[in-house]
Amino acid sequence: MVWVTLPVTTAPAITACLTPHSAPVRNVTVALLALAWVVTLSSLAVARPLGLTALRTGAPVACGLAVAAAASGRPSAGASLLAVLATAVAASLAGSAEVGRWCVQGAAYGDEERYPLRVPPALLVTLVPLALVLLTLAIASGPLLLAARAWVPGVVALAVGAALVVGTVRSLHPLSRRWAVIVPAGFVLHDPMTLSDPILFVRAHVLGLSAHPAGTPLPAGTLDLRLGASRTTTVLRLDDEAPLSLRRRSTAVGTRAREVAFAPVLRDALLTACADHRLPVT
Numbered sequence: 001m002v003w004v005t006l007p008v009t010t011a012p013a014i015t016a017c018l019t020p021h022s023a024p025v026r027n028v029t030v031a032l033l034a035l036a037w038v039v040t041l042s043s044l045a046v047a048r049p050l051g052l053t054a055l056r057t058g059a060p061v062a063c064g065l066a067v068a069a070a071a072s073g074r075p076s077a078g079a080s081l082l083a084v085l086a087t088a089v090a091a092s093l094a095g096s097a098e099v100g101r102w103c104v105q106g107a108a109y110g111d112e113e114r115y116p117l118r119v120p121p122a123l124l125v126t127l128v129p130l131a132l133v134l135l136t137l138a139i140a141s142g143p144l145l146l147a148a149r150a151w152v153p154g155v156v157a158l159a160v161g162a163a164l165v166v167g168t169v170r171s172l173h174p175l176s177r178r179w180a181v182i183v184p185a186g187f188v189l190h191d192p193m194t195l196s197d198p199i200l201f202v203r204a205h206v207l208g209l210s211a212h213p214a215g216t217p218l219p220a221g222t223l224d225l226r227l228g229a230s231r232t233t234t235v236l237r238l239d240d241e242a243p244l245s246l247r248r249r250s251t252a253v254g255t256r257a258r259e260v261a262f263a264p265v266l267r268d269a270l271l272t273a274c275a276d277h278r279l280p281v282t
Contacts, residue, residue, distance in 0.1 A: 002090045013075035013083035028147040047106025052176040059094035063087035097265040104179050115270045117178040118229035118263040131168050138164035180264050182277050194225045196245040196252035207237040208282035223257035232267040236260045
């Protein structure tokens with residue numbers, strides 16, 4: 001488990017960057033890093049969607065800190081290389097489809113089989129990195145300012161940072177709560193970013209699920225719930241129009257659709273499991 005090794009593989013490079021700072025600042029920084037490591041490690045112990053959010057927040061931040069430490073030139077070349085490699089592997093594993101499925105399946109009920117949906121590419125390269133930077137600054141600024149004896153700015157940063165942490169986590173967590181579900185009664189789409197409520201498609205009304213070639217237009221009239229993630233497009237076809245409640249900002253908008261497109265991460269595994277559960281796959 002790569003994350004367990006980070007105190008050995010990454011700590012030397014990070015601590016080397018702290019030598020110019022005062023002892024209180026160094027101690028608070030180490031304490032914050034240790035707390036983040038423990039919280040992320042705990043999320044690995046219990047597979048849950050919230051743990052997936054913690055893991056996919058902590059691992060990229062650790063990688064960013066390792067890169068920043070290496071760029072500072074203070075750690076040795078060997079320590080820098082080891083830290084960057086270890087955290088890059090940890091971030092890659094945290095973002096893998098298998099880890100995502102393991103976490104969301106950990107909160108499944110009964111005979112459910114959950115398969116995560118792909119993160120929207122536009123968010124993955126823009127808002128998600130910005131949110132991670134903001135979250136890091138929100139957590140660290142207040143304690144570090146107080147450690148540096150900047151009392152008034154430190155108290156203000158603590159108050160503002162607490163609000164930013166809550167808001168940022170609430171913005172990131174829905175990305176870990178998007179999945180397609182195979183249930184005994186049929187097929188469910190659970191996506192708080194596009195649907196105001198999960199929708200059950202009863203088995204008797206499902207004509208089939210099929211893979212749709214990437215880069216090709218969807219059939220006319222298909223309801224697109226992919227949020228731009230087209231690489232693993234899957235189309236669910238029904239024998240009649242089904243009512244759905246779409247999320248539009250803070251309101252719900254009703255619509256009906258006979259075909260629905262979504263983008264699961266493990267599309268082949270999902271379609272195989274559908275066939276095993278007697279859901280038609282075309």
